[in-house]
Amino acid sequence: MKENEVPQDKSNLSTVNLKELCYAVDENGEYTTALSTGWEPKTIALENSIQDINERIEIAKQNVKNGIVSPVVYFMEVHKMDWVTLSDYVGMWQWRVKRHTKPNVFKKMSEKQLKKYADAFDISIDELKNFKGE
Amino acid sequence: MQTNFTHHQSAHCENGVASNLLKFHGININEPMVFGIGSGLFYFYLPILKVNHAPAISYRPMPGSIFNKAAKRLGIKVKRVKFSNNLQAQKALEENLNNNIPTGLQVGVYNLTYFPDEYRFHFNAHNLVVYGKENNTFLISDPVMETVTTLTDKELEKVRFAKGALAPKGQMYYPIHIPTDLNWENAIKKGIKNTCNDMLAPVPIVGINAMKWVAKDIRKWPAKKGVKVANHYLAQMVRMQEEIGTGGGGFRFIYAAFLQEAAVILKNEKLKEFSTEMTIIGDMWRDFAVNAARVYKNRSNQTDVYNALADELLVIAAKEETFFKNLKKAI
Numbered sequence: 457m458k459e460n461e462v463p464q465d466k467s468n469l470s471t472v473n474l475k476e477l478c479y480a481v482d483e484n485g486e487y488t489t490a491l492s493t494g495w496e497p498k499t500i501a502l503e504n505s506i507q508d509i510n511e512r513i514e515i516a517k518q519n520v521k522n523g524i525v526s527p528v529v530y531f532m533e534v535h536k537m538d539w540v541t542l543s544d545y546v547g548m549w550q551w552r553v554k555r556h557t558k559p560n561v562f563k564k565m566s567e568k569q570l571k572k573y574a575d576a577f578d579i580s581i582d583e584l585k586n587f588k589g590e
Numbered sequence: 591m592q593t594n595f596t597h598h599q600s601a602h603c604e605n606g607v608a609s610n611l612l613k614f615h616g617i618n619i620n621e622p623m624v625f626g627i628g629s630g631l632f633y634f635y636l637p638i639l640k641v642n643h644a645p646a647i648s649y650r651p652m653p654g655s656i657f658n659k660a661a662k663r664l665g666i667k668v669k670r671v672k673f674s675n676n677l678q679a680q681k682a683l684e685e686n687l688n689n690n691i692p693t694g695l696q697v698g699v700y701n702l703t704y705f706p707d708e709y710r711f712h713f714n715a716h717n718l719v720v721y722g723k724e725n726n727t728f729l730i731s732d733p734v735m736e737t738v739t740t741l742t743d744k745e746l747e748k749v750r751f752a753k754g755a756l757a758p759k760g761q762m763y764y765p766i767h768i769p770t771d772l773n774w775e776n777a778i779k780k781g782i783k784n785t786c787n788d789m790l791a792p793v794p795i796v797g798i799n800a801m802k803w804v805a806k807d808i809r810k811w812p813a814k815k816g817v818k819v820a821n822h823y824l825a826q827m828v829r830m831q832e833e834i835g836t837g838g839g840g841f842r843f844i845y846a847a848f849l850q851e852a853a854v855i856l857k858n859e860k861l862k863e864f865s866t867e868m869t870i871i872g873d874m875w876r877d878f879a880v881n882a883a884r885v886y887k888n889r890s891n892q893t894d895v896y897n898a899l900a901d902e903l904l905v906i907a908a909k910e911e912t913f914f915k916n917l918k919k920a921i
Contacts, residue, residue, distance in 0.1 A: 457839065457843055457869070457872060457873060457876065468706050468708040468709070469706060471706060472704075472706045474706065474735065474736070475736060476601070476734065477599045477600060477601045477734075478601060478840065478843070479601060479622070479840075479843035479844050479846070479847045480843065481869060485866070486850070487622070487843075487846065487847035487850050487851075487865075489601075491736070495832065496883070497828060497832070497879045497880050497882070497883035498828065498829070498832050498833060498879070500825070500883045500886065500887050501825040501826075501828040501829045501832075501883065501886070502708055502709075502829060502833075504821070504822065504825035504886055505642065505825060505826070505829065506708060508643070508822055535700075536700070536710075536711055536712060537712060537754075538640075538642075538643070538712075538754075540754055540755055541712045541753060541754035541755070544753035544754050544757065545753045545754070
């Protein structure tokens with residue numbers, strides 16, 4: 457990549473005025489560094505990820521509403537977590553966390569257990585318990 | 591309290607932290623040199639492991655490996671400490687700052703407040719330096735940022751004790767011994783040899799072989815997983831490849847910069863040609879990203895576009911195979 461080819465596309469970085477450093481060759485063939493505001497293929501890839509997460513959140517919301525899963529799944533998606541991450545945050549085995557996504561099991565959970573999830577999601581126990589998918 | 595530390599921006603966080611910490615200790619080492627001696631160029635594919643709901647493709651070695659290898663090869667001793675207790679972790683850090691020791695930390699990205707929201711994922715192998723504390727605010731040098739920034743006690747505790755894969759467990763690290771005489775020639779040679787061996791490793795999940803395996807799987811994705819998932823996989827691959835200076839093209843250019851410098855230190859003119867060649871390979875990785883982006887943007891559902899991408903990846907793999915075989919001989 458030549459110095460004048462360092463991409464200056466619009467990206468999510470520009471919103472916070474962040475530029476990333478790139479290595480590129482100057483006109484004499486010597487390596488130098490230049491700042492980039494963003495690059496379109498990367499922006500599209502990131503948008504794809506965000507869109508994917510939003511779809512997962514929407515599906516989780518519908519499933520909570522229809523009584524298929526507990527609010528744990530919804531908040532897990534909102535926080536971009538997977539089973540490994542969530543079970544580590546609440547300090548429980550994955551199979552237990554997965555059990556807690558069943559609405560019937562969720563209803564019977566103790567305050568102490570709920571607190572662990574509420575803390576992991578940075579919300580109150582009430583917010584967690586009363587989320588109805590609306 | 592504030593240490594006399596200078597912030598330099600870098601393309602990749604671990605290189606940057608290593609280079610900035612060593613510069614503080616009077617060693618003039620830039621990012622490409624750390625990356626080259628520390629054998630930062632890598633490739634890894636493990637499809638049964640899923641990251642962000644896509645197969646794990648990594649363009650970098652395990653976190654900490656670049657700095658550890660670079661330090662070891664230069665005879666520098668680095669101390670690393672992990673903690674189980676949040677308060678102890680903060681106390682140890684503050685003690686270091688009181689003793690005028692800027693300290694590197696492994697942190698999770700998800701709660702880094704100064705990052706744009708879209709970049710905050712559960713990625714736990716980010717690196718930064720804490721170089722001081724004022725009231726209850728830590729002074730932070732994050733090498734991928736243009737300037738220094740700050741985090742409060744609470745914010746820093748959250749990122750140091752982020753959970754999930756590769757959880758940092760409050761890990762902090764800093765050089766404790768620096769030899770008076772640094773043997774650059776030897777370190778550079780060791781670094782290059784290690785990278786050649788990694789990329790040519792005779793196992794399917796590492797280096798050139800892993801690239802070939804990815805190419806094989808790309809052909810299968812649309813039929814096996816459907817176009818939507820195939821496109822998601824591709825998008826994740828490009829993110830791993832080019833995000834914040836890590837991976838494909840970005841890493842190749844850093845490596846090319848390293849080879850250019852190594853040519854002067856080792857007085858080996860041939861390495862300059864290798865540098866030029868690596869720049870060309872870097873450009874090929876970037877073209878691959880552009881073409882992959884076209885596929886997942888247009889949502890084209892012909893199997894041919896995936897085959898074309900797989901072919902392109904195979905060309906790159908073949909080129910790198912020749913490159914590293916020759917580089918190994920030239921050292």
